[in-house]
Amino acid sequence: MDAMQLLETALKLQREQQPFAWVTVLHAQAPASARPGDKALVLADGSLHGWIGGGCAQPAVLKTVRAALSDGVPRTIRIAPANTTEERAIDDVLEFGMACHSGGVLELFIDPILPAARLIIFGDSPVAHTLVALASRVGFNPIVVAKDARATDFADAKRVLDVDDAQAVKQTLGSSDWIVVATQGRRDVAALKAALALQPKVLWFVASARKAAVLKESLIADGEDAAQVAAIIAPAGQILGAHTPEEIALSVLATVVAQRRQAPVLAVMQNIVQASVATNTTFVTNAMAAPVTNATAATNTADIAMSPAVTIPKKSSCCGD
Numbered sequence: 148m149d150a151m152q153l154l155e156t157a158l159k160l161q162r163e164q165q166p167f168a169w170v171t172v173l174h175a176q177a178p179a180s181a182r183p184g185d186k187a188l189v190l191a192d193g194s195l196h197g198w199i200g201g202g203c204a205q206p207a208v209l210k211t212v213r214a215a216l217s218d219g220v221p222r223t224i225r226i227a228p229a230n231t232t233e234e235r236a237i238d239d240v241l242e243f244g245m246a247c248h249s250g251g252v253l254e255l256f257i258d259p260i261l262p263a264a265r266l267i268i269f270g271d272s273p274v275a276h277t278l279v280a281l282a283s284r285v286g287f288n289p290i291v292v293a294k295d296a297r298a299t300d301f302a303d304a305k306r307v308l309d310v311d312d313a314q315a316v317k318q319t320l321g322s323s324d325w326i327v328v329a330t331q332g333r334r335d336v337a338a339l340k341a342a343l344a345l346q347p348k349v350l351w352f353v354a355s356a357r358k359a360a361v362l363k364e365s366l367i368a369d370g371e372d373a374a375q376v377a378a379i380i381a382p383a384g385q386i387l388g389a390h391t392p393e394e395i396a397l398s399v400l401a402t403v404v405a406q407r408r409q410a411p412v413l414a415v416m417q418n419i420v421q422a423s424v425a426t427n428t429t430f431v432t433n434a435m436a437a438p439v440t441n442a443t444a445a446t447n448t449a450d451i452a453m454s455p456a457v458t459i460p461k462k463s464s465c466c467g468d
Contacts, residue, residue: 148196148197148198150186153186153187153188153196153197156188156196157169157188157260160188160190160260161260161262164262165190165262166190166191166216166259166260166261166262167188167189167190167191167216167259167260168188168189168190168212168215168216168257168258168259168260169186169187169188169257169258169260170186170187170188170189170197170199170208170212170255170256170257170258171184171185171186171199171255171256171258172184172185172186172199172200172253172254172255173223173254173255173256174252174253174254175200175251175252175253175254176251176252176253177251178251179200179251179252179253180200180201180251181198181199181200181201181204181253185197185198185199185200186198186199187199189208189209189212189257190212191212191213191216193209199253199255200251200253201247202247203226203245203247204226204245204253204255207224207226207234207243207245208224208226208255208257211224211241211257212257212259215257215258215259216259216261219259219261220259221256221257221258221259222241222256222257223239223240223241223254223255223256223257224240224241224242224243224254224255224257225237225240225241225242225243225252225253225254225255226242226243226245226252226253226254226255227242227243227244227245227252227253228244228245228247228251228252229244229245240254262288263286263287263288264286264287264288264324264325264407265287265288265289265290265305265323265324265325266282266287266288266289266290266325266326266327266403267289267290267292267320267323267325267326267327267342267345267347268282268289268290268291268292268326268327268329269291269292269293269311269326269327269328269329269330269338269339269341269342270291270292270293270328270329270330270331270333270338270353271291271293271294271295271296271300271330271333272329272330272331272332272333272353272392273331273392274329274331274353274392274395274396274399275291275293275327275329275330275331276300276301276392277392277393277395277396277397278327278329278396278399278400279291279301279303279304280302280303281396281397281400282303282400282403283303283304283305284303285400285404287325287403288305289301289303289304289305290304290305290306290307290308290320290323291304291306291307291308292307292308292310292311292316292320292338292341293307293308293309293311293330293334293338294309294310294311294334294337295309296308296309297309308320311334311337311338311341312337312341313337313340313341313343313344314344316341316344316345317341317344317345320345321345322345322346322347323345323347323348324347324348324349325347325348325349325403325406325407326342326345326347326349326350326351327350327351327352327353327383327399327403328342328350328351328352328353329353329383329396329399330353331353331354335354335362336362336365336366336369339352339362339366339379340366340369340371343366343371343372343375343376346375349378349380349403349406350378350379350380351379351380351381351383351384351399351402351403352379352380352381352382352383353381353382353383353384353395353399354381354382354383355381355382356381356382358381359379359381359382363376363377363379380402383398383399383402384398384399384401384402385398385401385402385405386398387401
């Protein structure tokens with residue numbers, strides 16, 4: 148398979164949303180059959196397109212590819228003759244022993260290529276429109292869900308669903324890690340129910356704390372799971388003093404990115420702000436040793452300290468009450 152065929156295969160896999168890894172030979176010592184610059188595309192199921200040497204190297208490559216596809220972290224590996232196939236870390240290189248009799252040494256770089264993460268955005272509001280445009284530019288595949296929405300109105304959306312019935316949305320989309328409900332008064336409850344049906348890892352709701360509290364009570368009264376409802380984050384977004392739809396969308400996307408990248412400081416600060424806005428209080432603390440229960444701030448809270456006082460305005464909502 149020549150370079151152009153390999154590139155065409157990579158593009159096809161990306162269009163099909165299939166994860167794979169580019170594997171490139173960095174160094175080859177005879178009698179290895181590969182040469183520096185040889186490349187292959189390797190999938191998690193062991194499928195290999197291209198050439199990176201004989202079968203002796205493939206078990207180590209496949210094992211490393213699967214690990215890289217799991218965490219998204221590139222790796223450099225060295226495969227060298229040894230009595231066993233054990234592995235060890237030497238500086239930034241993971242070395243594998245090769246018990247084959249063919250000999251030779253291979254050093255390879257494994258670069259995982261993962262599909263863009265889905266961000267499901269409920270609503271046909273100005274915030275939703277801006278959020279779709281921004282999300283597509285920072286590595287997300289935005290999917291819009293809104294009753295009677297038109298695909299032509301969301302040029303940057305990967306997909307547009309024009310229904311928000313919970314069962315229909317669930318059947319079409321399955322599940323999703325990241326969801327933002329930005330309906331802003333139009334079919335809020337329907338959108339929240341459909342969003343909960345997708346069992347998201349994190350669900351943000353663009354609304355004031357007061358409005359969110361009322362709707363959460365309504366959802367629980369309608370039979371939604373109380374724990375899932377309680378985990379809905381509202382107000383959504385970092386506290387940036389946002390007022391315009393564009394500013395609000397930016398603040399929400401900043402929070403989504405922080406959560407996706409597992410930035411613990413931003414996540415914990417968001418949790419504190421959310422609680423503060425909901426109760427109109429001022430938090431004064433030097434360290435947070437107790438666990439934070441919100442899903443967005445579940446890591447490393449004991450190591451994060453705040454300044455002596457953080458004062459939150461009594462009304463810092465983007466969307467009114």
